Amino acid sequence: MNIAKIIESTVANEFSKYGFNYEKSNNTWFFTREVNGFKENIRIDKSNWYENALRIIYYNNITSVASTHFENKNNVEEWYYYEDEESLRKLLVHFQNITQNYALKWFESIRPKNILPPENFLSELWKLKAKEFMKQNDINFQSFESLTIIERILQNEPLEGTVFVTSYFIGEFFIRKFGGEWVIDGNFGPVIQNIGGIKGFNRNPYKMVTNYIRNPQEYSIIGHYTTILNTLDSLKNQNSNE
Structure with a gap:
């Protein structure tokens, strides 16, 4: 089972509809877009410690949130588990639904305003x-x-x-x-x-x-x-x- 190809043919295609560009790095899949000059990112990781486990994180330059926060704010667990290709595809559909129903609104709500420091401290x-x-x-x-x-x-x-x-x-x-x-x-x-x-x-x-x-x-x-x-x-x- 080639996880990368499945992600590329499902999630990557879906996220591209929202303007996210896809890039893979080892067992991590990145999706990045720019809105009004602000970068917004989605990252899917494959666990090194848990077998058949993935998680999806949403972040910008200031803050980040795991998808599980949208489902249960008291849940500290970030990983989701699958058993075979069928369950993997169902999990990726779940990631797509979380992104569409929650994460896109979250990105919109956290876009920073008036965050330039008053001095260039690199001078x-x-x-x-x-x-x-x-x-x-x-x-x-x-x-x-x-x-x-x-x-x-x-x-x-x-x-x-x-x-x-x-x-x-x-x-x-x-x-x-x-x-x-x-x-x-x-x-x-x-x-x-x-x-x-x-x-x-x-x-x-x-x-x-x-x-x-x-x-x-x-x-x-x-x-x-x-x-x-x-x-x-x-x-x-x-x-x-x-």
Whole structure:
């Protein structure tokens, strides 16, 4: 049973009706579209730990949600199981229905507005300020403890200038740790893209910082780090198992 061909002939064709372009990478299938300059993504993964298991995730540069959230908001399980080609095709039809009935509306509801930072913190001026900030607070791009210090600073000094220098620091920290590059997005400002060499795996450090200030329990900087690390480890395991 060739899962990729079945996905390509069913889900890929269906999602293309909504403007999503298809791309495969190992045991992961990506679907991406752009609406008013904002990228919206769907990802189907095949599990490395569970036999005959798939999940479908919806995300943009700011947030993500698993399909199971639409069916049961209290359900932390993200995986769906199939036994044979027939049950696989039924599962893919289920993915199509969730996308049509819930995810498309979700994408529309989360399209960001007025999210450009008021300053380009990649400018030489802010880079110099960031270097001085790092020196004053004894942080560097090699120490994981620096992220803990950043969180503490943001709790105590949520000033605009602090937001800019910490946004720059976090972006540089992730790029040096995982790989990736800075780009200036017309809607989001400075973002890091292609983290770990994964096309479409992007993050917005400015939003990480502002979200953390607003709700540190839900939007931990260290939590973002852990999520990126686990995602890249998962993709690495998929590559090694092929």
